[in-house]
Structures are given as C-alpha cells and as structure tokens.
Amino acid sequence: MEAYRQEIITGAVVFYMLFCVLTGLWAMRRTTNSGDFFMAGRGLGPIVLSLALFSSTLSGFGFVGGPGLVYSIGVSSFWMVVISSAGYAVGFFMVAKRIRLIAELRDCISLPDIAAVRYRSETVRLLMAMTIVLGVMGYLATQILAMALVMQAILSGTDTFANIGLVSCVIISSTVLIFYCVTGGMIASVYTDVIQGGMMMVAGVLILLTAMKVFPGGITEATSVILADDTETMMPFGAAGIMASLGWFFVFGLGLAGQPHLVTKMMMNKKVTDNRHILPMSVFGYVMAALLWISIGVVMRASVIDGLIPPLSVPDDAVSIFLTIFSNPLLAGVVFAGLFAAIMSTSDAFLNVGTAAVIHDIPKAIRGTSITNELFWARIVTIILAVIAASFALYSYYADATLVALLGAFGWATFSASIFPVIAIGLNWKGATVAGAIVAIVSALTINFSVQLAGITPPYGISGGLLSFVTSLVLFIGVSLVTPPPELDDDLNRCLEL
Amino acid sequence: MSAYNTNKTIIALIFLTCLTMGALLLFILNAEIVVNGGGIKHETFSGMSIGGDGLERLSYTGIPSYVFGALLIFLIVVFCVLGIPPQKRDFQLYMFVLCTLILSLFVWYQMISSHLEYLETGVTGYFLGFPTASAWQMYGIWLSSVPLISLYSIGFRRYVFSDSDEKEFNALLEKSRSNEK
Known part of the structure; x- marks a missing residue:
C-alpha cells in the first residue's frame, strides 16, 4: 500500500471534489429563489445544521494553521480550541433562537437584514454589510491560497503533475468551489458541509490514535519532551x-x-x-475534529526537539509532514480530503454571506430596495467575489502579502468586535441604540485596521483584536445608555421578549 | 423587581465588568516590560518560540491577568443569563448558574495554582497526557461549559422557548402574514 501512497491521496481528493460537483448539481434543482440560495429554504434538520455549523467554524486555519501554531508556540493556541464549548453556549443562548424567529417573522435572508430590522436603521445595515464584505475578501483569499498550496503539494508528488504551478492549482480548486456554490447556493454548501464535517471528525479521531503511537510513552512522553526543553511551552499559557x-x-x-x-x-x-x-452536537463535532489540531502540533514539536525528525522549514508544514512520515496512506488520503473539506466548508459559507451583503444589503441600504432577480445576480456575484479573492491570493503570494494581511485583519477578531455587541447584545437588550451600534462597528474597524496598518505590537502578546473587542463592548453599552433607544415595531418588540 | 429592571441590572454588571477589564488591559499595557512576556525565539529551532522563565514573565502582570481571566469567565456566564428572557429567570436558574460559575472559577484557580506550584518546585504530575496545570486547562476549561450546554438542551422548554412562546410566535407569524396579504 505504501507504494501507492500518492495515488491514494490524489484519489481521495479527486473523489471528494467530484462529490462537491455532484452535490452542486443536485442542489441546483432545489434552488429556485434567493431564499433557497441564501437560507437553504430555512428547512435544515438538526444533524445537517450541527455538522454545517462546526465544520464552518474549523476552517483551513484550524486544520493547517492550528497544528502549526502548537508547533510554534505550544499550549497558548489550545485556548482557541478549549473555549469552543463556552463560545457555542454563548452563541446559542444569545443569538440562535431570536435570530431564527426574527428571520422567519420578517423574511430576513442575511445578518445585516436582521440588524436593519432590529435597529430600524439602514446605516447599521450598510456598516455591517461593508464589514462583512471586507472580512470575507480577506478570509476567502487566505482560504483559496491554502487550498491551492495543499493541492500543489499533493499533485507535485505525482508523475503527471510534477511541475504543476500554483496558478493552475488556484484555478482548479476555485473552479470546484465556485461550481457548487453557484449552482446550489446554500443548499449545496450545507450538504457538502455534512460530508465535510463527518470527514473532519473521522480524521480528528484517527490522527489522535496515530499520534499516540509516535512515542512509546504516548502523548505523555511527547509533552514531557517539550516540557524538558522549555518550562513554559507545555504549561497553560x-x-x-x-x-x-x-x-x-x-x-x-x-x-x-x-x-x-x-x-x-x-x-x-x-x-x-x-x-x-444542535448545540451539543456541534460542540461534540468540533471537539472530535479539533483533536487533530492538538495531537499533531504536540507530536511534531516533540519529534523535532527529540531529534526524531528534522526541524520544519515553516510551522504550517506540520500536518503534511506528519501525514507523510507517521500515517498510513489511507489515513493520509482521508485527512488530505478532510483538509480540503475544512477549507471549502468555510469558504463556501463566506462566499454566501459576502454575496448576500453585495447584492441584497448594500443596494437596500443605499437605494431602499434590493435589486430585482436576486437569484441571477447572486450567482454572478458569487463568481466575481471568488475570482477577486483568488486574484488577491495570487497577488499576495507572488507580489505583496500586505493586502491580504490587511484584509485578514478584518477576520475573526473584527467580526467578533463589530458584530457581537450589535447582534448578540442587541437581540437581548431593548436599550441598545443605533448610535451604540454605529460606534461599536466603527471603533472595531478603526482599532483593528490601525493596529494592522501601523504595525503596532502591544506588549505581553496583547492583540489588536482583544483591544478592539473590549473597546467596542464598552462603547456599545456606554453610548446606548446615554442615547434614546429606537422605537420597536410591535411584532419585533414581542419577539424580543420571547 | 420587574423583568425590565432585571435586564438593566445584568447590563450594568456587564458594563462594569467590561470597564474593569479595559482598566486591567491599560494597566498591563503600561506595566514594566519583561523580555519574554510574549515569548522569545527558540535558540535552536527557528520556527519555534519558548516562554523562558515563567515566574519572571508573571512578575508585573500576573495578578491583573488572573483577574482578567476570572472576569472573562464571569462575563461568559452572565451573557448566557442575558440570553434567557427575564420572565423565565427563577431562583433555581440563578442557583444553577452560580454553581456553574463557581465550578468554572475553581477550574481556573486549580490551573493557576498547579502552574505556580510547578514554577516553584519544577515538579509536575501528569493527567491523560498533559502536565497537571495544562490538563486543568485542556479538560477542565473545555468541560466547565458542559453545565451551560446542559441547561440549554435539557432546560430548553423551561428557560429558552416554552410551549406558550411557540404558540405566541405562531400567532405573531400568522398576524404578520395576514397583514401582508
């Protein structure tokens, strides 16, 4: 079997991509309007939704960057993983019920739609839509680049595609992504997420079992090796x-x-x-898949320190080198396909929310009405967004990484700081005001962008994301307390009390 | 106390907690800088960082950081309470949430004390693959949210969305649709 390692890995990835294409074709028949395209017709069951939720959370960043971070900085990065259960709990308590009720009551198809209904403000809608578009471009570009780099690493190991270029890999991987997102919209996205989520869970468990066998003393021996090298790396911070x-x-x-x-x-x-x-199933799925993040990172750092393998040229190589050296070809095939799954499940979700912001929310905020024939334009804009993001990805790789890095600053942290107060608190506190929402979004964007642009590195590892999040929370509540709350429509007022 | 006032109290608590966390951040930003505060490069392996002297890096900012972490745990629990409609919050809920908070803070305390003990003695036990302090983080922090998840799942009809809520929402929906027609 070892002799066919490359063929097995390539076969698994090709099989997975074919599945995505077929799902896109299947979902196209079920996508008849913009509600289907953006909201999957609001008809998803609990298993589908929980798998879609957790697989979208754990992106290529988690599957590639996560183990790389453990290799690089040790246990510090575990915090992104262990906090997931509390994060999901907060999300479900504060957002899940109300956002679903309002979406049905007012026929909302996007997050800025919800914000506009809640605050009765097109300015809040516009700001939120713009934040989403900027963040989505950064996220998508990094995801597409990651997808292409992994594909290049796989295909260059075969005789036929030994000299394949990065541009070709960007084109192939983006084409598959665009195809199923354009044809099947959110329906294709969530049903591919189901398989993607399942693959990620299986990969997480199998990788943990493999990692436990690398050192005779299992994970305990691996962590002891790291602890002997530096007292802090294997400690909680x-x-x-x-x-x-x-x-x-x-x-x-x-x-x-x-x-x-x-x-x-x-x-x-x-x-x-x-x-x-959905809540417990999402948390369970995330925990299973995240086992890959922790186990590969720990074992690879310990293996290098122990002299078992040479040092990695870049930390992000941790997964691919682990699979090459320590896993059998079948597992490597599953994990590489799982890796594509992780990247694509996040990319398709971003592509969808970005498209909604462009064709639904920004026109509505500016002109007062959305464009006609939304479904047609949704498909066109999905292609345009993906092509722009792919171009950003290639530009950042070959010319200048600043652009994507800047947009990347509008990633997780900016979404957290600008959207959490406005949506999560706003849906649970009638005292939240338009002024509070605007100040929170603007401050979050300004702080994150300034820290990134000016290249500021605060001491003690404090991040711009943390500073902006605390600031936006304080400003959102503080400004709301001193400004008059908007008058709520009767149905919304009652909905916020349920 | 009316339902509206209860939410006002919780918002005030959240606001005060966030203000305190902001003040702690300012204090830490202005504290004496320790070279290894945010990690330093590994001498041998270029892609790795190390923490170096653990006691030294905590010397100026240890306590404020611990308080910041405890306040964050408090904030998570309070946000979950804010997500429960005021009229559904009862004595049992507050007791349950209080116990969850105490459990989470206990895990936080155990993690810190195990870490400090290791830094002082250089000796640590292991639990399921990890040194004791990291095991408290890995398993303790992860599992300390289980009561909140259980509260949501098991107490869904009582605290999140009751049968009467469902009926009322359906009536709202029907009214809204008939208005549209």
Missing part, C-alpha cells in the same frame, strides 16, 4: 504568554457569536426547537 492566551480565550470564546458565516446558519433550521439538539 504556552510560549506566547498569559495575555496572548487570554486574548484568544476572549476573542474566540465570545467572538463565535459574532461570526457572520456561523450566525447566518442559525437562521436556517426548520424548527426553533431543534436548537436544543
């Missing part, structure tokens, strides 16, 4: 220190309820009462 760790604890914990690609999915379930099952 890792090499990056306590404030960096707490920054991730804050931003990834509370911030989960501010991620547009996740919160939007909370509007899609068939029955509100399914939420009681």
Whole structure:
C-alpha cells in the first residue's frame, strides 16, 4: 500500500471534489429563489445544521494553521480550541433562537437584514454589510491560497503533475468551489458541509490514535519532551504568554457569536426547537475534529526537539509532514480530503454571506430596495467575489502579502468586535441604540485596521483584536445608555421578549 | 423587581465588568516590560518560540491577568443569563448558574495554582497526557461549559422557548402574514 501512497491521496481528493460537483448539481434543482440560495429554504434538520455549523467554524486555519501554531508556540493556541464549548453556549443562548424567529417573522435572508430590522436603521445595515464584505475578501483569499498550496503539494508528488504551478492549482480548486456554490447556493454548501464535517471528525479521531503511537510513552512522553526543553511551552499559557492566551480565550470564546458565516446558519433550521439538539452536537463535532489540531502540533514539536525528525522549514508544514512520515496512506488520503473539506466548508459559507451583503444589503441600504432577480445576480456575484479573492491570493503570494494581511485583519477578531455587541447584545437588550451600534462597528474597524496598518505590537502578546473587542463592548453599552433607544415595531418588540 | 429592571441590572454588571477589564488591559499595557512576556525565539529551532522563565514573565502582570481571566469567565456566564428572557429567570436558574460559575472559577484557580506550584518546585504530575496545570486547562476549561450546554438542551422548554412562546410566535407569524396579504 505504501507504494501507492500518492495515488491514494490524489484519489481521495479527486473523489471528494467530484462529490462537491455532484452535490452542486443536485442542489441546483432545489434552488429556485434567493431564499433557497441564501437560507437553504430555512428547512435544515438538526444533524445537517450541527455538522454545517462546526465544520464552518474549523476552517483551513484550524486544520493547517492550528497544528502549526502548537508547533510554534505550544499550549497558548489550545485556548482557541478549549473555549469552543463556552463560545457555542454563548452563541446559542444569545443569538440562535431570536435570530431564527426574527428571520422567519420578517423574511430576513442575511445578518445585516436582521440588524436593519432590529435597529430600524439602514446605516447599521450598510456598516455591517461593508464589514462583512471586507472580512470575507480577506478570509476567502487566505482560504483559496491554502487550498491551492495543499493541492500543489499533493499533485507535485505525482508523475503527471510534477511541475504543476500554483496558478493552475488556484484555478482548479476555485473552479470546484465556485461550481457548487453557484449552482446550489446554500443548499449545496450545507450538504457538502455534512460530508465535510463527518470527514473532519473521522480524521480528528484517527490522527489522535496515530499520534499516540509516535512515542512509546504516548502523548505523555511527547509533552514531557517539550516540557524538558522549555518550562513554559507545555504549561497553560504556552510560549506566547498569559495575555496572548487570554486574548484568544476572549476573542474566540465570545467572538463565535459574532461570526457572520456561523450566525447566518442559525437562521436556517426548520424548527426553533431543534436548537436544543444542535448545540451539543456541534460542540461534540468540533471537539472530535479539533483533536487533530492538538495531537499533531504536540507530536511534531516533540519529534523535532527529540531529534526524531528534522526541524520544519515553516510551522504550517506540520500536518503534511506528519501525514507523510507517521500515517498510513489511507489515513493520509482521508485527512488530505478532510483538509480540503475544512477549507471549502468555510469558504463556501463566506462566499454566501459576502454575496448576500453585495447584492441584497448594500443596494437596500443605499437605494431602499434590493435589486430585482436576486437569484441571477447572486450567482454572478458569487463568481466575481471568488475570482477577486483568488486574484488577491495570487497577488499576495507572488507580489505583496500586505493586502491580504490587511484584509485578514478584518477576520475573526473584527467580526467578533463589530458584530457581537450589535447582534448578540442587541437581540437581548431593548436599550441598545443605533448610535451604540454605529460606534461599536466603527471603533472595531478603526482599532483593528490601525493596529494592522501601523504595525503596532502591544506588549505581553496583547492583540489588536482583544483591544478592539473590549473597546467596542464598552462603547456599545456606554453610548446606548446615554442615547434614546429606537422605537420597536410591535411584532419585533414581542419577539424580543420571547 | 420587574423583568425590565432585571435586564438593566445584568447590563450594568456587564458594563462594569467590561470597564474593569479595559482598566486591567491599560494597566498591563503600561506595566514594566519583561523580555519574554510574549515569548522569545527558540535558540535552536527557528520556527519555534519558548516562554523562558515563567515566574519572571508573571512578575508585573500576573495578578491583573488572573483577574482578567476570572472576569472573562464571569462575563461568559452572565451573557448566557442575558440570553434567557427575564420572565423565565427563577431562583433555581440563578442557583444553577452560580454553581456553574463557581465550578468554572475553581477550574481556573486549580490551573493557576498547579502552574505556580510547578514554577516553584519544577515538579509536575501528569493527567491523560498533559502536565497537571495544562490538563486543568485542556479538560477542565473545555468541560466547565458542559453545565451551560446542559441547561440549554435539557432546560430548553423551561428557560429558552416554552410551549406558550411557540404558540405566541405562531400567532405573531400568522398576524404578520395576514397583514401582508
């Protein structure tokens, strides 16, 4: 079997991509209007939605960057993982029920739609839509680049595609992504998420079992090796220190309820009462898949320190080298396909919320009405967004990484800081005001962008994301307390009391 | 106390907690800088960082950081309470949430004390693959949210969306649709 390693891995990835294409074709028949395209007809069951939720949370960043972070800074990065259960709990308590009720009551198809209804303000809608578009471009570009780099690594190991270029890999992987997103919209997205989520869970468990066998003493021996090298790396705050760790604890914990690609999915379930099952299933799925993040990172760092393998040229190589050296070809095939699954499940969700912001929310905020024939334009804009993001990805790789890095600053942390107060608190506190919402969004964007542009590195590993999140929370509540709350429509007023 | 006032109290608590956390951040930003506060490069392996002297990096900012973490745990629990409609919050709920908060803070305390003990003695036990302090983080922090998840799932009809809520929402929906027609 070892002799066919490359063929098995390539076969698994090709099989997975074919599945995505077929799902797109299947979902196209079920996508008849913009409600189907953006909201999957609000008819998803609990299993589908929980798998879609957690697989969209754990992106390529989690599957590639996560183990790389453990390799690089040790336990510090565990905080992004261990806080997930609290993050999901906050998200479900504060957002899941109300956003679903309002979406049905007012026929909302996007997060800015919800904000506009809640605050009766087109300015809040516009600001939120613009934040989403900027963040989506950064996220998508990094995801597409990651997808292409992994594909290049796989295909260059075969005789036929030994010299394949990055541009070709960007074109192939983006074409598959665009195809199923354009044809099947959110329906294709969530049903591919189901398989993607399942693959990620299986990969997480199998990788843990493999990682436990690398050292004779299992994970305990691996962590002892790291501890003997440096007293802090294997301790709770890792090499990056306590404030960096707490920054991730804050931003990834509370911030989960501010991620547009996740919160939007909370509007899609068939029955509100399914939420009681979706929460524990999502947490369980995430924990299983995240085992890969922790186990590969720990074992790879220990293996290098122990002299078992040579040092990695870049930390992000941790997964691919682990699979090459320590896993059997079948597992490598499953994990590489799982890796594509992780990247694509996040990319398709972002593509969808970005398209909704462009064709639905921005025109509505500016002209007062949305464009006609939304479904047609949704498909066109999905292609345009993906092509722009792919171009950003290639530009950042070959010319200048600043652009994507800047847009990347509008990633998880900016979404957390700008959307969490406005949506999560705003849906639970009638005292939240338009002024509070505007100040929170603007301050979050300004602080994150300034820290990134000016290249500021605060001491003790404090991140710009943490500073902006705390600031936006204080400003949102503070400004709301001193400004008059908007008058709520009767139905919305009652909905906020349920 | 009316339902509206209860939410006002919770918002005030959240606001005060966030203000305190902001003040702690300012204090830490202005504290004496320790070289290894945010990690330093590994001398041998270029892609790795290390933490170095653990006691030294906590010397100026240890206590404020611990308080910041405890306040964050408090904030998570209070946000969950804010997500429960005021009229559904009863004595049992507050007791349950209080116990969850105490459990989470206990895990936080155990993690910190195990870490400090290791830094002082250089000796640590292991639990399921990880040094004691990290095991409290890995398993303790992860599991300390289980009561909140259970509260949501098991107490869904009582605290999140009751049968009467469902009926009322359906009536709202019907009214809204008939208005549209």
